[in-house]
Amino acid sequence: MAERRAERGLGWTGREFEVTVGPVAHGGHCVARHEGRVVFVRHGLPGERVVVRVTEDRHPGFCRADAVEVLDASPARVERPCPYSGPGRCGGCDWQHVDPAEQRRLKAAVVREQLARLAGLEDVEVAVEELPGGPLRWRSRARFAVDRSGAAGLRRHRSHDVVVLEDCPITVEPAAAAALQRRWPGAGAVDVSVDSTGAVTTTRLDRQGRPTSSRVVRPGGDLPEEPVGRAERHAGGRDWEVEGTGFWQVHPAAADALVEAVTAFAGVRPGETVLDLYAGAGLFGGALAPAAGREGRVVCVESDAGACAAADANLADLPQAEVWQGDVDAEGLAELLGDLGAPDVVVLDPPRAGAGRAVSALLAATGARAVVYVACDPAALARDVAVFRAAGYELSAVRGFDAFPMTAHVECVALLVPGSPSSV
Ligand SMILES: C[S@@+](CC[C@H](N)C(=O)[O-])C[C@H]1O[C@@H](n2cnc3c(N)ncnc32)[C@H](O)[C@@H]1O
CATH class of the missing domain: 3.40.50.150 (Vaccinia Virus protein VP39)
Known part of the structure; x- marks a missing residue:
């Protein structure tokens, strides 16, 4: 029975045990060891003693886990400013529990x-x-997922589940409000961006990720729906025009x-x-x-x-x-x-x-x-x-x-x- 569970990738999934969290690794987690195996721990910090719960066990060499209880906290640990973040919750951020200066060192x-x-x-x-600008309200461009009921949010970490959000504190306020304070029935996702003039472009995407319609709301005005919005940016001492959906630093x-x-x-x-x-x-x-x-x-x-x-x-x-x-x-x-x-x-x-x-x-x-x-x-x-x-x-x-x-x-x-x- 245990073997069959392991074959299905469930071996340690759900198990809880104590570990000492080791160094940070690429991908928003730290490395710990337990019974000879590597455990990638999210929501912990190097040096902490934590209880982890295994969230995924698909590889013989390692499993993934969330720190669900902190027994001995790092001095760099802080209260999460976002109420949606934490083990098993929104997967958009990795280091909400970490002092910003320590995030940069990590x-x-x-x-x-x-x-x-x-x-x-x-x-x-x-x-x-x-x-x-500080660690919050910096994201001027974002894609939010939309669930079957038309509510927008972000995906749980390594999951297709949509965590419905009323706000996203790392997203600039007008973008978060435009995407999250209304419903998007039938859509698969919504892209939102705010340019240097404050114009907010929202683009509805279908379930295959194809844009279906776009809307630009300019400060003091409201243009009708148009296929693609134009965004104005200022950088390097010059003015730039890009497509609302085109690449620009976030x-x-x-x-x-x-x-x-x-x-x-x-x-x-x-x-x-x-x-x-x-x-x-x-x-x-x-x-x-x-x-x-x-x-x-x-x-x-x-x-x-x-x-x-x-x-x-x-x-x-x-x-x-x-x-x-x-x-x-x-x-x-x-x-x-x-x-x-x-x-x-x-x-x-x-x-x-x-x-x-x-x-x-x-x-x-x-x-x-x-x-x-x-x-x-x-x-x-x-x-x-x-x-x-x-x-x-x-x-x-x-x-x-x-x-x-x-x-x-x-x-x-x-x-x-x-x-x-x-x-x-
Ligand atoms: C990270 S963005 C950089 C854009 C620009 N340097 C900037 O800072 O605004 C990468 C760009 O590469 C383009 N791109 C992706 N794959 C490409 C390829 N194989 N050949 C040419 N351009 C590509 C994308 O369309 C995108 O505009």
């Missing part, structure tokens, strides 16, 4: 650990920097912070050729173009047609900037490099999975004097850094930004340079 430890384990770099110096202070970091690491000089890969609406290309000057060339590459149209409009006043629509993959990049020649500087800001082995190897083969890698997943960053290192590049510096307070997510900006001794 995230820095994760970045260091990923670089050590996946890129072979020991003791990299990295700090995760606080962004202005934290209102993140785009500025990343532009500052990317600009400093890239150190673009007049006349240089710069590649801005996964360019979105052209944020980094637009920020770097003035330094390249009229003799320089800045090529922004982006696969999404809407983002390319936005980038074209956003960069229209910068004659040295070009927008190329296409996939950054081995084939597309080889073709682009064939046309363009070797760039002096590469900026890349890929989606969560990272650029991958083939793209990283091609970029390293260009010999660009600086590669500035913007990453929302330190594991993907570390895997790609390993490819650059194998091709002779060194990680010269890395900065972390707490662009997602209360969650385990962290944004990193890394500088890779060819052949120089590592300074990290």
